[in-house]
Amino acid sequence: MPAPAIEDVDILVSGGGIAGLIAAAAFGAEGFSTLCIDPAPPVTDESDEGADLRTTAILAPSVVLLQRIGLWDRLAPHATPLQVMRIVDAGGAEPRARLTRDFDAAEIGDQPFGWNLPNWLLRREIVARLESLQSVRFHAGIGTVSVLTRDEGAIVTLSDGRRLRARLLIGADGRDSPVRQALGIGARRLRYGQKALAFAVTHEFPHNNVSTEVHRSGGPFTLVPLPDREGRPCSAVVWMENGRETARLRALPPEGFEAELNARSAGVLGHLRQATRLTEWPIISQIADRFTAPRTALIAEAAHVVPPIGAQGLNMSLADLALLVELNRSDPGNAAALARYERARRPEALARLLGIDVLNRASQAGLRPLRDLRAAALGGLYGIAPVRRLMMRAGLGLH
């Protein structure tokens, strides 16, 4: 009984989120035959239902990778530089800024920390880049049904019945990664009971390319600079709160929500006005027990999930990808390359996850004495210039 034919590809990317699309572009740019699949088509317009209204700060080291694969030139015109990261503690009796500390990229180099881009726009530009690469195919509406990893290649059955054998299977299919689950790789998850509200606002004062994190309780409230919208200064908001509070906020009438929004921002950019609908994301930390299996590498949220603090999430993912490309350039999926990837990336991801976990729990603090302690720690650490510069360089992933 003849078996249905198996199609051979060099690289199969499961997951067409930002990390998966960039992975496809990166390996495609190296000339490898690459197929990227995702059960859902990418939403590439801000006004579409389901558009990802979060923004991503592409930090300086990630820009190097994007330049290499011919993506940065497309993205740069839409990007807003992040020159200063401002941390504000508003944990006093009144929700007012009581301690403000600026981390200025000029202290550690001549470049901004990074460039901020809306996620839906990132998707649009990467998909456009994929269309110009002969070696890459992107098939939306297709998922993985089963995975068997062999030494000779990963055999993947797709939901349209096709079977593929890939020299390297990249699981970039998110926090509930079907590839990770098919391989029986577990993950440790930390829950915070938090959710994040993501939306855009226009505001009274210009942001001057400053990203501002306001800490009071429940989690950070972050304003990230965006290009002006209808002639008004504009920022993206990520507002983390415990789940019950985000549900209450979402149920408020527009004027009620605007009042809460302005109370929480402590007035740092003047009056804020909501400019897009609200989207909500559960906040967790998670790390896969292993990042590799034979012929398989997990990247991005399939490998690690962190709360949206310090622009770490996607930049960790792009660091995964940069190393993966470097190690697999000559012979994709070889066992030695995957072993090196595992040894290099998992400890790094775990260390970052634990650091971000501490920051998030500090920001969640509801009790006044803890909030006072947090402000004292921020003020104290900031005051030591070498520590301050070390914090900035570590945040960027520089050594």
Place this chain on the structure above:
Amino acid sequence: MTSMSQTSASVDQAEIAKFEAMAAEWWDPNGKFRPLHLMNPLRLDYIAAQITAEFGRDGKARMPLAGLRLLDIGCGGGLVAEPMARLGADVTGADAAAGNIAVARLHAEAQGIAIDYRATTAEALADMGERFDVVLALEIIEHVSNPAGFVATCQSLLKPGGLLILSTLNRTARSFAAAIIGAEWVMRWLPRGTHDWRRFITPDELAGLVKGAGLQVADRRGMVFNPLTFGWRLSDRDLSVNYLLTARR
């Protein structure tokens, strides 16, 4: 034909007699074949996954192996042949020890499973021109006198595109400790002398034999025993004691 099988490369008369003596014990999960009973679920999972992936079958279907002709060489009491038949495969079980075949036949009949059991050798089947989609040679190559000839015979039993799955023991200090000292001397799971450590084959040696016979190595995987839980698991790194190898014609 008869003279061929008696002089065949892979059968060692002394080894056959050893297993015949143990035949009745095959289906006793706490008997002398306890290690095989413990290892069996993991081995079966691996084999079924390899076959369903290779032949594009839905592993969740009731009979995913339906229509596939499968040969189990050195089938013993039928510990693997029966589950393969339950998954729908058209199974032939071959064992050079007639006592094993008698035990296996009785058991399969009692279970109402149709399996073509034959007291014969791989060489005899190959000479008859039999061809299979899948050939299994589990825990057998370490008992044959000419491993290279045995693998070549397995190759000739495969249809083009067919799959050969072998399992055996590596030749390492750890395999000596586990299979000889542990299983035979200390635990007394196996009679002393069941295994001859010098006949064990390393994964690289086996891959070499497989390639030499014109087959393509598709996968190698270790089977690791946990003495605390008495459980087995697959490992892509630790092939130091028990391991499996899958090859394609």
